[in-house]
Amino acid sequence: MTGGGLEVGTSTLISGPAGSGKSTLAAQFVHAATKRGEPCAMFLFEEARSKLLNRADNVGMRLQAALDTGLLNAQQIDPAELTPGEFAQAVVDAAERGARVIVIDSLNGYMHAVPDERFQSTHLHELLNYLGQRGVVTLLVGVQQHMPGTCMTTSADASYLADSVIMLRYYETEGEVRQAISIFKKRGSAHERSSRRFEISPQGIRIGPALAGFHGILSGLP
Template sequence: MYSESSQDEQSTETAGISKAVTGIKGLDEILMGGLPAGSLTLINGGPGTGKTILGSEFIYRGAIESEPGIILSFEEKAESLKNNALTLGWDFRKLEKENKLSIIQARIDPQAVLSGKFDFSGLLAIIDSEAARINAKRILIDGQDVILRLLDDLVKERNELQSFKNWLDDNQITTVITIKKYSGDFNRYEFLDYLCDCVIQLDQRVHNQIATRRLRVLKCRGSDFGRNEYPFAIYLNGVQIIPVTTASLQHNGLGESVSSGIEKLDELLAGGYRRNSCNLISGTSGTGKTTLVCSFVSSICQKGEKALYIDFEESQKAVVMGMRSPGINLQDHINNGLLKFHPVMPEALGVEEHLVRVFHLIEEFNPGFLVVDAISACRRMGDKHAAFDYILRLINYCKQRGITTLLTNLADNEREGREITGIDLSSVIDTVILLRNVEFQGRLNRLLLILKSRARAHSSQCHLFKITDNGIKIGGVYSGAESRG
């Protein structure tokens, strides 16, 4: 599910364990309610994995729901934190004025640390004073490894952290600390894994030149939690996580018929497409896939319904101009706000970022119909598994919202007769229409065959069709001999 966790109550109880709701999309679902309230949580990961943003969002979501918070930063300046937060729509300055947030920029004298004159008592006194002033319920200590590295003594590090943990236990303030973790440095802060009640590990990997951030909960004391790795993205207003394994099959069944925009095709489909269905149009290049899809899009927009068109191969302008030849006017529907294009290169983003952006568009635009042209291009998001992951999760999300989907697939002549989607998704497709070009007696004939249409007594014969200057015209049954080039 892609919905922000309910914040009607910022503190919840799961199996007797009090939880602090993070308010971060998907994270509360993974944590079965939130972080352990009044406890210490560790977020570790390498540079650029999102540690500061994840911790800051925990503070921000609490502050706007009347749980004031403190950010103690060992690395970033306070002004830098505030400016960076604004890029995500978080107004830290406003929260400070309302006494819902306090940002402390820790200035540590390295000489005092090296001489052995430094301990955490001074910082704890500052935190204690600010916590009392704003009645803080949450604390983020960002970049604690900076001071630990200055101590350069494992015994001192553990003693100082234990004293800090004791203070937290006495004050029962839900606290998150962030630590950088480098390769070859894996066990340096291993003791923190045992000291903290919850440990969240972030990383960033590059596969086929596409970077993906991932989150994994290593432990959450006293509570169940999702144990898998979860890809996530940072987009618009914060961290966006769409847990793959928690997606449930709770969508409704197929709905009423909706016209394909072509009368003869409706007849062959025994009524047209079904609402809340997933439909695939597959064929080699030049068989008319996009024209068939756009005929449907134009038809439903003429009835005042909205459609979102995701295009992985052409720009909006190219599609609109290309459809003028067969007499399909898409520009009017765009101007009327009934049709929205989302053209994007598949390799520009990872699966998670593609999904997050599309889900945001769907929530914002609220279409009843969605087109993906073409799913074969999704392999360029990384590999076949990435394409499968993207399309399957998109289909499930659309079905949960009652959105009818139309997909196109660029088929390969050499793969004819094999799995029809090219990414092993045939079982979740409700209707499959195959388009082919066949040469016969010196002419190229376009053929249409309905391979399947779930719960429908559809035609099982090949029909000729033409793309005219007035749309697609489907003719009679094809009976000529085939010549395959």
């Protein structure tokens, strides 16, 4: 769907409503990178590290093994205890230690750490530029109910800064609520335009067939 994967030095926003699988998808990219021996870092604003590890373990991703070997550093962030500058420095330090994939989960928590709205986009733009120059793949997790551009939220603003946007959505069919995944934007390479079914099970993440019989899934009102 992404045209071969996420390129080195690019940033990707994973956007969608609460509970749609954004953090699990971000963890999948980290899991794949650590299996290749690439160091990764995760900065968690809204979820305890133990909860992330348990959830990942339940879908077949053994992130604890990467933590034990030092390939993964997962750090809980409290915005009340860390200034925006201190957080940015922590991300920079992770990149300088060799992290090839960095996850900020969530973007909403990061924005709360920058209380002055005038500087939120500027801080994020500078941080993403630096990570891009270091060749880091950056993943931003953002809660968003609407399509980018239809309402100005932090995730919508960030969608213009990120190189790629992966959107997760709910849809209802046959009396069941399911999830869908779409590549809303990707700079630098071709990507699939269709929406596909997105499933999370004990066997991991599964991407299903294109949802050819639906319209309006991106808006959340198919």
